[in-house]
Every structure is written in structure tokens, then in C-alpha cells.
Amino acid sequence: MCIRDRYTYLTDQRNDVEKAKGELTGIIGEITSQMTDIFGQQFKLLSESFEQTFVELFGGGQAKLELEDPEHILDCGIEIKAQPPGKALKTISLLSGGEKAFVAIALYFSILKVHPTPFCVMDEIEAALDDSNVDRFAGYLHKLTAHTQFIVITHRRGTMVAADRLYGITMQEKGVSTLVSVNLIEEALTQ
Numbered sequence: 001m002c003i004r005d006r007y008t009y010l011t012d013q014r015n016d017v018e019k020a021k022g023e024l025t026g027i028i029g030e031i032t033s034q035m036t037d038i039f040g041q042q043f044k045l046l047s048e049s050f051e052q053t054f055v056e057l058f059g060g061g062q063a064k065l066e067l068e069d070p071e072h073i074l075d076c077g078i079e080i081k082a083q084p085p086g087k088a089l090k091t092i093s094l095l096s097g098g099e100k101a102f103v104a105i106a107l108y109f110s111i112l113k114v115h116p117t118p119f120c121v122m123d124e125i126e127a128a129l130d131d132s133n134v135d136r137f138a139g140y141l142h143k144l145t146a147h148t149q150f151i152v153i154t155h156r157r158g159t160m161v162a163a164d165r166l167y168g169i170t171m172q173e174k175g176v177s178t179l180v181s182v183n184l185i186e187e188a189l190t191q
Contacts, residue, residue, distance in 0.1 A: 032074070039073055042114070049110040057106045057136055060085035065107075080107065101128035105137060109144065116147035123153040131158060138162035 047065040054063035061084045069076035082103045083089040092103055105125060112120070126137045135158045141150060142162050152159055160166055166182045 049113045053110045054106045098128050121151045134158035
């Protein structure tokens, strides 16, 4: 192969690579634009749902989700601000442990309201809440059962009282575990 043929071959290869790079850059730009639009729409829906859910769970107050950099929504963080009734508006990091847990639950329920799933497992999600907020949590959870079936692992009485069915493990004899099952709906109908 002569030098001219080699030069032509390599030039064609370079041109093909540059063309492919340009096409890929264009595709990445289109996908990024679509992702930005979709994320913006979904963030708006979630933010509205969170504001409403927070008020319903806390019995007042206000909360909002804010993008740290609205110009670059795919690369920025999200700030959660909450104002429980009777308190000042704060970022979530300044709230008490129980308040943080309840705000997180409100956000989780907001996501489920925007995009319900058929099945959800929660493991002691309400453990940090006081008794009155456990009751609020359980009541709100019951509202969401129209679209989602929940399995909740808990030791909290308020959550168990709101359940339709209870399953538990007891050890009446040393080393012998027994499954206990109670259908609270049927129990209520028979009484």
C-alpha cells in the first residue's frame, strides 16, 4: 500500500469517526432535552402532590420541594422545606427525628399518589413517630389501599389497629414458633 492510499484510508476512517461522534452528540442532546422535559413535568406533579400530602398528614403547615438549580435540573439537588403547624419553615435537616420521618413518609406517599404501585412493603417506617402521628400515618395509609396493597412490618399499635389483616409470630413454647393470623374485617363483621 502506497502512502497516498494509506493517507486516503486513514482520512476516510477519521471522517467516519467524526461523523459518528456528531450523530451521537445530536442523539445525546435530544435524549437530554426529552429527559429534562419529562423530569420537569414529573417534578412539578410530585411537588404539588407533596404539598397537599404534607398538609393532610400534618393537619396543616406547608412544605415544598425546590430544585437547587432550575436551569440544570438533571444535575442539581432537590431541597425539601417543611413547616409543621406552629413552626417556622425549615430545611429538612433542621427538623427533629420524628418530624424528618414524617416528612419522608409524606414524600413517599406523594410519590405513590403520583405513580401508584400495585404492591408495597414497609418495614417499621413509622417507628420514629409519636402515637398521634402513627394514627395519622395509619389512616392515610388506609386511604392509599384503593390502588396499592401494603405489607407493613410494625410493632406500633396504631398501625396494627388500622390494618385489615394481621400476621404475627409467637413463641408460646420455648423453641416452637407459631404463625398467628387474624382477619380484622371478618372479625368486625362477626361481632
